[in-house]
Amino acid sequence: MADRHHQKKDRADAATVREAQEAPAGEKTLAFDQLGLSREVLDAVAEMGHTQPTPVQAQAIPLVLAGRDVLAAAQTGTGKTEAFLLPTLSRLGQAGAGEGPLMLVVTPTRELAQQIEDVVSVVCEQTGQTAVVVMGGTKLDRQIRRLEAGCDLLVATPGRLLDLMEHGHLSLADVKVLVLDEADRMLDMGFWPSVRRIVA
Secondary structure, three states: OEEEEEEOOOOOOOEEEEOOOOOOOOOOOOOHHHOOOOHHHHHHHHHOOOOOOOHHHHHHHHHHHOOOOEEEEOOOOOOHHHHHHHHHHHHOOOOOOOOOOOEEEEOOOHHHHHHHHHHHHHHHHHHOOOEEEEOOOOOHHHHHHHHHHOOOEEEEOHHHHHHHHHOOOOOOOOOOEEEEOOHHHHHHOOOHHHHHHHHO
16 A cells, blocks of 8 residues: 655655565664654654564655655555654654644545554654544544644544535644555545645
């Protein structure tokens, strides 16, 4: 599955990261603490029990930290979520009260949003950043209140995100980083018109 990570202020061509089963012969895989991640994010990595980056993480993390756009293609379970979350939250900063989001992750299903939330909650506990997850099938009023308080990271399914935008409950003016999680799956599910409206 493919994820697209876009730095709003960086217009360079996207770097493509493809899954590799193992490092080339004679090439040593870097450890997480050699990739340039912040100390707080490294603490979260340790809490999650990760000891060695997967190939997609080892390739993508330095590129994201350098502010590059990244297109990552790898199988489910290879750590793509951490590949974009860990470096972005290392360099994102924090929004003020009532401001943000600074980072937007659009994902096609509730299940995927919840999986991302599981990782985000661990990282944000260490970094002090604030994350909000919005998706259908959950209480809208609570989501609106959390957005009004401000957030650094927003994880959203396309339908709920558009609903909040169209009713004036959400502005994306502060977004610096956009991630399209499972972009190919969103295309297959017919979400592309919604995504185009979101990023317009």
